[in-house]
C-alpha cells in the first residue's frame with residue numbers, strides 16, 4: 412500500500428493518511444475484509460511516526476472504514492465500499508453471430524434438462540463407477556516421481572513425448588503404417604476435429620459425412636460454415652452407391668466417417684465395406700477424417716482394422732482418437748494421427764489456440780496406460796457393457812414397438828419405432844421422469860422422426876427395465 416505524504420502541505424499528516432486509505436476503501440482498491448499493514452509497518456513505509464498512523468487508524472475506525480480484531484490486526488470494513496453501478500453493458504447486443512450460432516446448436520441448453528431422480532438414456536458417457544481410482548492415484552505418484560516439478564511447467568503443443576510414443580505404438584498395433592506419420596495430442600476428439608477443420612476448410616466448402624452422424628461433429632461443421640452433404644447408411648454403414656453418386660455431383664474438401672461403433676447407430680463397418688469406401692474416396696481424391704473414438708470398445712467380436720490401416724502407406728486418412736468413451740472423458744485427451752506435414756502445421760494451430768493440452772493429465776494417463784492397468788480395465792468393461800447392451804436390446808424387443816435396432820459394441824442402441832414421433836414420445840416420457848435422445852438431431856438431412864438413441868452405460872439393470880418399460884407404455888398411447 413503506497414501513497415505519497417506531502418510534508419510541505421498544511422494538511423496534518425494523519426489526515427493525509429486518513430484521506431488516502433478512505434479513498435482506497437471507497438473505490439474498492441482495498442477489498443472488503445483485507446488486512447491493513449500494522450501501524451508500525453505503515454509508519455516505516457511512509458516514513459512517519461507510529462503514533463501518527465495510530466491517530467489516522469483511530470479516525471478510520473470511528474468513521475466505520477476499518478475494524479480491529481484483537482490479536483489479529485486491522486481490516487477493511489465492507490460497509491463503506493462504494494461499488495460502481497452506472498455502467499451497464501448490454502452483452503446480448505454485443506455478441507457476434509458465431510456466439511449466437513453456438514447457442515442455437517447447443518443441445519445442452521436447448522434440450523430437456525436432466526432433473527435429479529430421472530432415468531436418463533441420454534448421455535453416452537462411460538460409467539465412472541468402473542474407473543480404476545487407485546490405479547490413477549498410483550499413476551499420479553509415479554508421474555511426480557519421474558517428472559517432478561517440471562511436469563507443472565509449460566510443455567509442447569505436440570504433447571507429452573512418452574504419451575506420443577505410446578500412441579504411435581498403439582496405432583501400429585491397430586494396423587497403421589507409421590512411415591512419415593506423426594501424432595499431436597488434443598483436448599479430446601472435439602478439439603482434434605476443430606483443429607482439422609480450422610486448418611483445412613473455409614466457409615462454403617463441401618464436406619461429406621454419414622447421415623446420421625455425431626451431433627457435435629455436425630455442430631462443428633456448421634459453425635465452420637461448411638456445406639454438409641449426408642450419405643445414407645444401410646445396416647452395414649455408409650452406402651457405397653449413394654456415396655458414389657454424391658461424389659459425382661461436386662468436389663468435396665473432406666469426408667468425416669465413424670467406421671467403428673458409429674454414433675448414433677452403433678454400426679461397425681465390415682472390413683470389405685471399409686475397403687470399398689476407401690477406394691471410392693481415393694478415386695475422387697477426397698481425404699478421410701476417421702473418428703476412432705470407440706475403437707477399443709468392441710464387446711465380444713474381433714476388432715476390425717480402421718480405415719487408416721486400410722490406407723497403408725498412403726497419407727489420405729486423418730485418424731482422430733479419443734479416450735473419452737473408454738477411460739476418463741473429464742481428462743479431455745485425444746489425438747490426431749496423420750501425415751507429418753499435416754501434424755506439423757496443426758502444432759502451430761494448436762499453439763495459437765491453447766498452447767497445449769495439460770501435461771499433468773497426459774502424464775497421468777501415460778503412466779496409467781503403460782502400467783498394464785488399462786488392459787485389465789478394458790477387459791472388465793467390455794464384458795460389463797457387452798452384457799448390458801444385450802440386456803437393453805432384450806428389453807427393447809420386449810417393451811417397444813420397434814422397426815429397427817442397431818448397436819454392437821458402443822455404449823448405446825439406436826432404434827426406429829413403428830410410426831411414432833420420438834420428440835412427442837420424449838415429451839410424454841419426460842413427464843414420467845425418463846429422458847432419451849431423439850434421433851433427428853443426428854441427421855444432416857431427411858431426419859428420421861421415429862428414431863431415438865438409448866444409452867445404457869450409466870444405468871443400473873433395474874433402471875434400464877423401469878425406463879424402457881415406461882417408454883413402451885407411452886408408445887402404446889400413440
Ligand SMILES: Cc1ncc(COP(=O)(O)O)c(C=O)c1O
Pocket residue numbers: 535598599600601602625669673674702704733734735736740744745
Ligand atoms: C462420434 C464421437 N466421436 C468422438 C467423441 C468423443 O469426443 P471427445 O473426445 O471430445 O469427448 C464422441 C463422444 O460422444 C462421439 O460420439
